[in-house]
Amino acid sequence: MSWLKKFGRMSLVAAAGGALIGYSFGRDRHRHVAYASWTTGYTPAIKWDWNWDRRDVHSLVKPTKSKEDINNNISETNDERLEKVRPTATRHLIFIRHGQYNLEGVTDADRYLTKLGREQAALTGKRLNELSFPYSKVVYSTMTRATETAKIILDKLENMDEVEHCDLLREGAPIPPEPPIGSWKPEMHKFYADGARIEAAFRKYVHRAPPSQEKDSYEIIVCHANVIRYFVCRALQVPPEAWLRLSLHNGQRRTQSGLRTPLLGLYRSHGATTTAAMPYMIISTEIRMDTGPTYVGDHKSDPELMAYLEADLIQDPIQSNSCYRTRLLPRQVLNLLEAKGWKVLCSTGIVWETEVTDEAAINWS
DSSP: OOHHHHHHHHHHHHHHHHHHTTEEOTOOOOOOEEOTTSTTTTTOOOOOTTTTTTHHHHHHHHHOOOOOOOOOOOOOOOOHHHHHHHHOSSSSEHHHHHHOTTTSSSSGOOBOHHHHHHHHHHHHOOOOOOOOOOEEEEEEEHHHHHHHEEEEEHHSSSOOOOOOGGGGSOOOSOOOOSSSOOOOOOOOHHHHHHHHHHHHHHHHSSOOOOOOSOOOEEEEEEEEEHHHHHHHHHTTTGGGGGGGGGOOOTEEESSHHHHHHHOOOEEEEEEOSSTTSEEEEEEESSTTTTTEEEEEEESSSOHHHHTOOOOOOEOSSSSSSEEEEEEHHHHOOOHHHHHEEEEEEEETTTTTEEEEESGGGOOOO
16 A cells, blocks of 8 residues: 555646646645636636725715605615715825935935935926926825935925825835845834834825825825835735835935836837847846936947947846846936936836937937
């Protein structure tokens, strides 16, 4: 009987492998089908919670049956009661991370904005003003760098009456990240304390509009990277421990509608007529987008363009193929490309898309 036991163990291994091709055999001799994710038999691992903010209309109204009174008047139906609490407006939440700050500061008061940080805040405020949305409120964290950023932004906005600050929005460690980061290991008590506070901030500010709100609103919340990344995961109903997989840079904006995941920079050329002309370019950095070096191409990239960007062909241990790397900052690379006729079309996170506005600009000499 020992060989039967061995066979049983082998059958378990075969079952695990067989699931990859669509079926497996078990001791019950039944066939178990593993459906592909695009078939009708697919069941999501995590289903969407429609009552994620505990403000779904069905949770606000107690179900009741229609009854007639002594005068044969039918009382209000359940559907009518639901419509009374159903929101008709949309809240647009614009989350902004503070500008660059003094990393050498020990206390919060010492971590004030640098000159670049103040410029980032001013440009953000200018851009918000140009969008001309009817902003109804500005909320900011009470930490120095966020408070300074908010005040600079407020100087660029007009007729902003409702402004408030909130300790719940202060920076912290929301939840142990997965995968863990070896260089950043807060004490577990930090997650315990900060996590409850940041979750409370999410519940306070991220929710659907109340039924009493008649018009769409646009609210600006100035806070910190960890807080915003956690909010994004919670709003998308992504496992919150994934928050550190997102990247958010100083002065960057994220909105509740159209949440962005930072990827790579894509530069696109239109009207290329020769094989020497580069049809696209991928831009990435080793760490933050405000520092170098910058990766600008691979072994198939246009050598003339790479020389123009002062890039050298190297064999990077992280890359599968050889790649071009320049010591220039990403903004310096952008400036060089724009000088040759390229322009930024859009930006999502740390993704840029550009095009050449003049076909003659493809000639890099």
